Amino acid sequence: xxxxxxxxxxxxxxxxxxxxxxxxxxxxxxxxxxxxxxxxxxxxxxxxxxxxxxxxxxxxxxxxxxxxxxxxxxxxxxxxxxxxxxxxxxxxxxxxxxxxxxxxxxxxxxxxxxxxxxxxxxxxxxxxxxxxxxxxxxxxxxxxxxxxxxxxxxxxxxxxxxxxxxxxxxxxxxxxxxxxxxxxxxxxxxxxxxxxxxxxxxxxxxxxxxxxxxxxxxxxxxxxxxx
Numbered sequence: 001x002x003x004x005x006x007x008x009x010x011x012x013x014x015x016x017x018x019x020x021x022x023x024x025x026x027x028x029x030x031x032x033x034x035x036x037x038x039x040x041x042x043x044x045x046x047x048x049x050x051x052x053x054x055x056x057x058x059x060x061x062x063x064x065x066x067x068x069x070x071x072x073x074x075x076x077x078x079x080x081x082x083x084x085x086x087x088x089x090x091x092x093x094x095x096x097x098x099x100x101x102x103x104x105x106x107x108x109x110x111x112x113x114x115x116x117x118x119x120x121x122x123x124x125x126x127x128x129x130x131x132x133x134x135x136x137x138x139x140x141x142x143x144x145x146x147x148x149x150x151x152x153x154x155x156x157x158x159x160x161x162x163x164x165x166x167x168x169x170x171x172x173x174x175x176x177x178x179x180x181x182x183x184x185x186x187x188x189x190x191x192x193x194x195x196x197x198x199x200x201x202x203x204x205x206x207x208x209x210x211x212x213x214x215x216x217x218x219x220x221x222x223x224x225x226x227x
Contacts (some may be wrong), residue, residue, distance in 0.1 A: 005067050005090070010035045010094035011113075011131065012066075012101070018132030026115050027129040036065040037112045040102030059098055066090035104135060 007029045010019050039062040043055045060128070067090035105112055113133065118128040 002067075003217050004029060004032045005065065007013045008036065009066050009089050011133070012097055016138065017136040018133075020118070020130055023115075023117065023127040023129040026129040029131060030216055032065065034110070034112050036062045036097060037101055037105060039108075041105050043104035045099055045108045049188045055098075059094065062092055062097060063090075066072060066093050101133070108135075115156060124174070205222055 003025070007021065007025060011017070011029070011033060011177045019201055024163050041158065043058040046054055066089060101112075116130040116132070118130060120126065121128050
């Protein structure tokens with residue numbers, strides 16, 4: 001019983017709300033600590049008259065699952081009336097159980113913990129496991145990050161759908177004003193591929209064909225004709 005109380009205190013007071021222990025201890029701890037959480041959940045759901053008295057009664061029932069406070073401690077620590085040591089971890093665990101966890105699991109009918117197997121430990125070959133509280137801070141952050149990623153992905157899909165719709169409406173490669181300026185007809189594109197300008201076909205026939213060598217050949221033939 002003392003071992004289960006220590007494990008329950010460590011689990012409730014853990015910053016990341018998880019502890020690593022052996023698998024048999026985790027299986028024994030799970031129903032033990034969930035009974036204490038159920039009492040805090042009942043206290044959070046109290047309604048009607050005498051709610052304060054019933055809450056105190058539930059708190060006293062849950063105190064059995066943790067070690068007591070400074071009952072067996074001396075009056076002072078150190079020499080000549082030094083300051084009294086702080087309250088034990090059991091009192092802090094009981095306070096957190098009713099102030100925070102009771103409100104978190106207010107609408108949850110059970111299943112407050114989770115066991116994750118880790119494999120066997122070197123040395124004694126004991127099977128290790130993680131026991132943690134569900135709906136902890138790490139899980140909430142992961143859910144928020146997944147929701148943000150899904151939202152950004154849906155936003156990207158909407159933008160791509162809008163761009164494709166603009167392309168269909170303007171019948172161009174790209175949507176928007178820039179696409180309207182750079183858009184050209186299919187006949188012009190085909191004519192450019194053949195080296196012709198579809199806008200001025202008559203001027204195309206009058207252009208000299210070839211480069212400098214062609215010009216020299218034409219002038220030489222003209223001189224021979226004059227001779």
